[in-house]
Amino acid sequence: xxxxxxxRRNQIVACAIExxxxxxxxxxxxxxxxxxANISKGVITYHFASKEELMQAVVDDVFSRFAxxxxxxxxxxxxxxxxxxxxxxxxxxxxxxxxxxxxLFEIAHNAHDLALHGHNRELDVERITKxxxxxxxxxxxxxxxxxxxxxxxxxxxxxLIAQSAKNANLDVDHYxxxxxxxxxxxxxxxx
Amino acid sequence: xxxxxxxRRNQIVACAIExxxxxxxxxxxxxxxxxxANISKGVITYHFASKEELMQAVVDDVFSRFAxxxxxxxxxxxxxxxxxxxxxxxxxxxxxxxxxxxxLFEIAHNAHDLALHGHNRELDVERITKxxxxxxxxxxxxxxxxxxxxxxxxxxxxxLIAQSAKNANLDVDHYxxxxxxxxxxxxxxxx
Amino acid sequence: xxxxxxxRRNQIVACAIExxxxxxxxxxxxxxxxxxANISKGVITYHFASKEELMQAVVDDVFSRFAxxxxxxxxxxxxxxxxxxxxxxxxxxxxxxxxxxxxLFEIAHNAHDLALHGHNRELDVERITKxxxxxxxxxxxxxxxxxxxxxxxxxxxxxLIAQSAKNANLDVDHYxxxxxxxxxxxxxxxx
Amino acid sequence: xxxxxxxRRNQIVACAIExxxxxxxxxxxxxxxxxxANISKGVITYHFASKEELMQAVVDDVFSRFAxxxxxxxxxxxxxxxxxxxxxxxxxxxxxxxxxxxxLFEIAHNAHDLALHGHNRELDVERITKxxxxxxxxxxxxxxxxxxxxxxxxxxxxxLIAQSAKNANLDVDHYxxxxxxxxxxxxxxxx
DNA sequence: GATGAATGAGATTTCATTCAT
DNA sequence: TATGAATGAAATCTCATTCAT
Numbered sequence: 001x002x003x004x005x006x007x008r009r010n011q012i013v014a015c016a017i018e019x020x021x022x023x024x025x026x027x028x029x030x031x032x033x034x035x036x037a038n039i040s041k042g043v044i045t046y047h048f049a050s051k052e053e054l055m056q057a058v059v060d061d062v063f064s065r066f067a068x069x070x071x072x073x074x075x076x077x078x079x080x081x082x083x084x085x086x087x088x089x090x091x092x093x094x095x096x097x098x099x100x101x102x103x104l105f106e107i108a109h110n111a112h113d114l115a116l117h118g119h120n121r122e123l124d125v126e127r128i129t130k131x132x133x134x135x136x137x138x139x140x141x142x143x144x145x146x147x148x149x150x151x152x153x154x155x156x157x158x159x160l161i162a163q164s165a166k167n168a169n170l171d172v173d174h175y176x177x178x179x180x181x182x183x184x185x186x187x188x189x190x191x
Numbered sequence: 192x193x194x195x196x197x198x199r200r201n202q203i204v205a206c207a208i209e210x211x212x213x214x215x216x217x218x219x220x221x222x223x224x225x226x227x228a229n230i231s232k233g234v235i236t237y238h239f240a241s242k243e244e245l246m247q248a249v250v251d252d253v254f255s256r257f258a259x260x261x262x263x264x265x266x267x268x269x270x271x272x273x274x275x276x277x278x279x280x281x282x283x284x285x286x287x288x289x290x291x292x293x294x295l296f297e298i299a300h301n302a303h304d305l306a307l308h309g310h311n312r313e314l315d316v317e318r319i320t321k322x323x324x325x326x327x328x329x330x331x332x333x334x335x336x337x338x339x340x341x342x343x344x345x346x347x348x349x350x351l352i353a354q355s356a357k358n359a360n361l362d363v364d365h366y367x368x369x370x371x372x373x374x375x376x377x378x379x380x381x382x
Numbered sequence: 383x384x385x386x387x388x389x390r391r392n393q394i395v396a397c398a399i400e401x402x403x404x405x406x407x408x409x410x411x412x413x414x415x416x417x418x419a420n421i422s423k424g425v426i427t428y429h430f431a432s433k434e435e436l437m438q439a440v441v442d443d444v445f446s447r448f449a450x451x452x453x454x455x456x457x458x459x460x461x462x463x464x465x466x467x468x469x470x471x472x473x474x475x476x477x478x479x480x481x482x483x484x485x486l487f488e489i490a491h492n493a494h495d496l497a498l499h500g501h502n503r504e505l506d507v508e509r510i511t512k513x514x515x516x517x518x519x520x521x522x523x524x525x526x527x528x529x530x531x532x533x534x535x536x537x538x539x540x541x542l543i544a545q546s547a548k549n550a551n552l553d554v555d556h557y558x559x560x561x562x563x564x565x566x567x568x569x570x571x572x573x
Numbered sequence: 574x575x576x577x578x579x580x581r582r583n584q585i586v587a588c589a590i591e592x593x594x595x596x597x598x599x600x601x602x603x604x605x606x607x608x609x610a611n612i613s614k615g616v617i618t619y620h621f622a623s624k625e626e627l628m629q630a631v632v633d634d635v636f637s638r639f640a641x642x643x644x645x646x647x648x649x650x651x652x653x654x655x656x657x658x659x660x661x662x663x664x665x666x667x668x669x670x671x672x673x674x675x676x677l678f679e680i681a682h683n684a685h686d687l688a689l690h691g692h693n694r695e696l697d698v699e700r701i702t703k704x705x706x707x708x709x710x711x712x713x714x715x716x717x718x719x720x721x722x723x724x725x726x727x728x729x730x731x732x733l734i735a736q737s738a739k740n741a742n743l744d745v746d747h748y749x750x751x752x753x754x755x756x757x758x759x760x761x762x763x764x
Numbered sequence: 765g766a767t768g769a770a771t772g773a774g775a776t777t778t779c780a781t782t783c784a785t
Numbered sequence: 786t787a788t789g790a791a792t793g794a795a796a797t798c799t800c801a802t803t804c805a806t
Contacts, residue, residue, distance in 0.1 A: 004786085024303055026217065030777060039782085039790045047786095051780060109300035112215050144374075148369040153348030156343050163342060178339040185333070186377040193768075220796060233771050236798060383775095386765080408599065408684055411800060422767045423801085433801060451670040491682035494597050524758075530751040537732030538725050545724060561723040567715075575789075602775060615792050618777060 009047050011037055013061050016054060022100040025110035028072050030054075062104045063120045069093045075187065079135030080188070083153075084180050091176035094164055102165050105158070124157075125150045129175055132187065142189045153183055200238050200248065202228060207249050211294045221245075243302075252299055254290045254311045260284045267332035270326035271379070274319065274344075275371050281348050282367035285355055293356045296349070315348075316341045323378065333380045344374055391429050393419055398440050398553050403481040407492035412436075414448050437493055444486045445502045451475045463508065463518035463571070465535075466562055473558035477544055487540070506539075507532045513551065514569065524571045535565055582630065584610060589631050593676045598683035601613050601646055603627075628680055635670075635677045636693045642666045652708035653761070656701065656726075663730050664749035667737055675738050678731070697730075699724045705760065715762045726756055 015037035020028045030051060034041045039058045048054040073089040074082055094101055107123070128150040135141035157181050192200075206228035211219045221242060224233045239245040264280040265273055285292055299312070319341040326332035347370050355361045397419035402410045412433060416423045430436040454466055455471040476483055490503075510532040517523035538561050546552045574582075588610035593601045603624060607614045621627040623723055646662040667674055681694070701723040708714035729752050737743045 008786090026301065030781090031779075041789090042782095042788045043786085044787085045781065051287075088371055107346065110217060117248065145365070145369045149373065150371065151354060152347050152350060152373060155346050155353075158350075159343060159346030174336070178336050179312055180341065181335065182343060183378045185381075186373045190376075190381075196768080199769080221798090231771055232797090233773095233799095234769080237768095237770065242797065268806080300802095391766090408683065412802090413800075424767050424769090424803095427802060428767085490645070492599060526754065527751045530748055532753065533736060534729050534732060534752065534755060537728050537735075539731075541725060541728030544728075544776085555716070557721055560718050561725065563717065564722065564725060564759045567763075568755045572758075572763075578789080583788080603777095604775080613792055614776085615779095616790080619789095619791065622777095624776065661805095 005047070008043070010056065010061075012039070012044055012047060012054065013057050017062065017100055017103045020058070021104040022107050025106045026029050054109075055107055059104060059107055059120070062100045063078075065097070065100065066104070067091055067123075078140070079131045080140060080184070083131050083135075083183065086128070086131075087153075087157060087176060087180050087183070091160065091172050094161055095172050098164060098168070101161050105161055105165070117165065121154060124154050128153055135187070139187060141187045144146065149187065156183065196238070199234070200283045201252075202244065202253050203230075203235055204248050207245055207349065208253065208291055208294045210288045211249070211297050213285060216297045238360050246298055246302055250295065250311070253288075256291065256296070257284055258314075260287075264335045269331070270376070271331060271375070274322050274326075274374070277319070278344075278371050278374070279320075279367060282363050284349065285352055286363050289355060289359070292352050296352055296356070297381060312345060319344055326378070331380060332378045335378065340378060347374065387429070390425070392443075394421070394426055394429060394436065395439050395443050397434060399444065399482055399485045402440070402485040402488050402540045407488045433545055434493075437489055440501070441489055443484060444482045447479070447482065448475055448486070449505075459522065460522070462522060462566070463572075465513050465517075465565070468510070468513075469535075469539060469562050469565070470558060473542065474553050477542055477554050480546060480550070483543050487547070503536060506536050510535055517569070521568045522571060526569065531569065538565065575686070581616070583634075585612075585617055585620060585627065586634050589627060590635065590673055590676045593631070593679050594628050594672045598658045625684075628684055632677065632680055632693070635673045636672065638670070639666055639677070640696075642669075645662070649714070652704045652711065653713060653757070656704050656708075656756070659704075660726075660730060660753050660756070661749060664733065664745050667734055668745050671737060671741070674734050678734055678738070694727060697727050701726055701739065708760070713759045714764060722760065729756065 011126050012033070016028065016033045019033045019036050023032060025127045030041050033054075034044055037043075044054060048057065070086065070089040070093065073092070076082070077085070125147075130142060131147050132144075132146040132149055136143065136146070160172065160175050160179060163175065164172060193351065203224070207224050210224045210227050214223060216239040221232050224245075225235055226232075235245065239248065252306050261284065263275065265276045267273070268276070297355070316338075322330060322335050323337040323340055325333075327334065327337070351363065351366050351370060354366065355363060387439070398410065398415045401415045401418050405414060412423050412426050415436075416426055419425075426436060430439065452468065452471040452475065455474070456467045457463070471484070507529075511528050514523060514526075514531055515526040518525065518528070541556065542561060545557065546554060553562050576722045585606070589601065589606050592606045592609050596605060603617050606627075607617055610616075617627065621630065643659065643662040643666065646665070647658045649655070650658070698720075702719050703715060705717075705719040705722055708713065709719070733745065733748050733752060736748065737745060
């Protein structure tokens with residue numbers, strides 16, 4: 001793929017993100033996206049075989065940024081510390097790139113058959129499952145179903161994003177702190 | 192409204208629920224819904240002034256069933272006991288009427304401007320907020336932001352429904368028990 | 383036709399007149415008309431074989447009232463006096479039954495193939511043609527094409543109605559006086 | 574707007590004019606218009622955002638042609654001469670472009686809320702009002718209500734068009750001459 | 765006589781996709 | 786590589802008309 005080709009794709013993806021965040025998935029037609037990018041509708045279908053492929057590209061793009069951002073902040077450490085850092089990194093990404101996350105969730109909720117999305121969330125769940133298992137083995141976490149707990153923690157993270165979607169002025173850090181405390185209470189071995 | 196009229200509306204609402212649960216909100220056209228009901232498109236627009244009105248009827252129908260079901264099971268009690276019963280009642284409704292709940296959430300995620308839905312979730316959050324405040328005042332719950340905690344508890348409930356959507360064979364009772372324990376740990380005053 | 387049958391037809395026709403005057407021909411659906419009459423749509427098609435027949439009934443009804451009203455006021459007299467009285471009678475009907483005339487013209491302009499309407503206007507033109515011919519023979523009117531003049535006089539009358547449609551507060555009598563003078567100047571033999 | 578784009582719009586407008594003149598406004602659906610143009614419905618909505626926009630384009634197109642045609646023939650002159658020339662120019666346009674005028678009037682009578690039309694007729698009335706006022710001030714016209722007279726003259730012009738609509742073989746020039754004489758008699762100061 | 769219910773044709777509109785240039 | 790143009794399917798909605806009760 002040429003440099004120009006890649007640049008065009010990036011531009012289109014960026015405009016798609018803006019459009020979806022602003023209008024919602026259902027209203028984000030190729031015409032609307034093209035308009036925001038100041039390019040014709042045809043360009044989009046030239047660079048992407050179908051609208052679905054564009055949406056997939058959007059999901060991949062945002063998710064990889066998200067994953068990179070988080071990975072850069074979560075160093076190997078003790079399970080709880082890593083989990084805490086992970087949640088804070090999620091909140092930090094939300095503060096810095098709210099639009100991107102809103103779009104990611106908008107697509108996730110609307111496009112049921114998009115290949116990667118379910119997988120993306122699963123990656124988060126798997127990673128946290130592993131952390132929780134480690135913590136249990138090290139005796140710092142109480143006994144619980146790690147799958148359910150991991151899914152629940154991701155759900156709490158997702159709810160933070162959803163609340164931010166509804167209220168742009170949400171105090172994300174406060175919310176995150178509350179969730180961290182909540183999770184800490186929920187998983188630590190009772191003294 | 193005549194008996195027959197009401198029966199037709201109920202039938203159409205029921206078919207809409209089936210269709211949305213099966214195809215997703217975006218694919219649930221009036222034609223699809225009518226096809227499942229073995230009636231022509233026109234019948235739907237005869238009984239409902241617009242598609243939006245039908246969707247609102249669906250939301251109202253499911254939510255009122257849901258609320259009635261839960262209300263019948265949650266008696267006045269101590270805060271924690273009520274919260275526990277509430278979560279279990281939610282799980283019980285999910286086991287009995289999975290399709291209805293999936294549809295409710297499908298609509299909620301897709302139809303941004305449907306009047307009642309946001310309100311519906313808010314009702315749950317408000318109710319739980321009140322329970323949590325009571326528990327804190329009685330000294331059985333630790334100190335936390337009741338708004339964030341209530342929203343989080345509803346998110347955990349929603350996640351149970353979402354997981355059931357993805358996996359029809361999910362062990363709902365086990366999942367619910369885990370959540371109940373999770374919440375209990377998260378909110379009780381540490382000993 | 384039974385008395386009740388006739389009464390029902392009259393009621394429906396009256397409601398159709400109201401509806402067309404208020405909403406315009408294109409928006410005057412059977413449902414709208416029925417709603418104003420507090421009857422079901424079915425009643426209309428029970429009493430009228432088709433919508434077209436209803437519209438024809440409306441035209442006939444209004445036109446016959448109009449004609450009767452005018453006939454009662456225009457007595458045999460000299461041509462100019464009759465013509466003057468005729469125009470004033472038209473204005474008087476407009477003042478008394480503006481809604482009916484607006485509906486008559488609304489239908490006339492929109493329903494091209496309604497049998498009687500063209501005929502109705504033709505009746506007016508014919509009558510005036512006769513008056514003008516008489517006046518010419520009596521030497522009180524100058525020489526002109528009586529067909530064109532008659533059509534033009536009816537057009538001036540129609541324009542009065544059209545202006546009244548646009549402006550409910552139009553001074554109909556003043557307008558009528560101006561037209562009468564206009565026509566008088568136009569047709570009288572120059573001294 | 575590209576040349577091809579403009580050509581297509583012109584073609585569609587032309588077909589719309591034909592269709593409306595032939596079938597009447599109410600029957601002139603996008604499908605019918607497209608059929609006459611040998612293009613699919615979609616092409617029309619590609620070039621015009623809505624049917625209303627197309628109708629506006631039709632009105633604008635015809636009216637601007639009409640106005641240009643008339644303006645080219647009416648030079649600054651004495652009031653009566655200008656008025657006479659104006660009426661003749663109207664008749665000449667009718668002879669040359671009957672279909673266009675029929676369409677203009679068909680739309681005017683049916684589409685109550687189309688922006689420009691009312692304005693168009695008003696322009697004619699205003700212009701003639703000015704001429705009449707001038708003539709009165711110069712003492713060549715008798716005393717009359719210039720608003721009513723201007724509206725009436727336009728009504729006579731419109732009636733000529735309406736009669737031509739009903740009878741394609743109407744002798745337009747004769748009709749026009751009769752109207753000119755009629756108006757002359759009606760407005761000139763009696764000797 | 766009356767009516768609610770149902771129907772199906774047809775209208776406008778949106779939109780992803782295809783294609784010629 | 787890019788784009789305007791075209792297409793056709795599908796969506797919602799309106800409405801005159803038919804029909805069973």
